[in-house]
Amino acid sequence: MRYPFLAGAAVVIATAALAACGSSADGGGQEAAGSRPSATASPSAGPPAAGSAVTGPSSGPSAARPSGDPAGTPKAPAGEITPATGSFSEKQREYLTDRVPVGMDPAAVLQTGQETCDRLRYLVKADRDIAVGAIVTGEVADAEPAVAHLCPQHQDLVKEAALGYADGTYTGARLRPGRYRAPSPTAHCTWQVTGAGGTVLASGSSGTGRPVSVTVAGSARTLTSTGCYAWLPEGDKS
Secondary structure (H helix, E strand, O other), rough: OOOOOOHHHHHHHHHHHHOOOOOEEOOOEOOOOOHHHHHHHHOOOOOOOOOOOEEEEOOOOOOOOOOOOOOOOOOOOOOHHOOOOOOOHHHHHHHHOOOOOOOOHHHHHHHHHHHHHHHHHHHHOOOOOHHHHHHHOOOOOHHHHHHOOOHHHHHHHHHOOOOOOEEEEEEEEOOOOEEEOOOOOOOOEEEEEEEHHHHHEEEEEEEOOOOOOOOOEOOOOOEEEEEEEEEEOOOOOO
């Protein structure tokens, strides 16, 4: 399913900017232009915590491998991560550590991180909620390591996304009491919060695609969401 969260005028602006953009630099590393994030680019979503159960989207913006890097692929030792020409900055080298499969050009892996930074930079200019929601759902994949080493100015986006929820079912320690908003749900958005014994604490639906909110009480045991795309925290995001 293609979600509408990245659709509309804001994404037209972002897409046009990405198409026209070449490589750029900021602070600890270079950024390279990338295409608009796709809902099929990564199946990942909000990061689960220990003791939680999550069905639907799994793992969060802290995915540890470059796209297309199978689990268990041997990684090049840090001392062998060198570009064909020039040199890597300290921050770039930190990003590449344990991320470059043996035999792969490290510049290609770095390019992936640079493209992630570029996507965030243009999306946040269009609409901050678009950028945060894209991290929550994994439409911008591997955001956490890229931001940590290549574009730390976006740390606030990753921090907020870590407290959000993509569509799915969440239980246990993953539930954080508070108020959440879905800035751009689909026309088939439904949600339900249940407590002990399956008691319904809150539920609703939205057939308009307009923003909706839900409160997760301290007594909540399960949050289930379908078609709402991403729930972002309201109020205190610490």
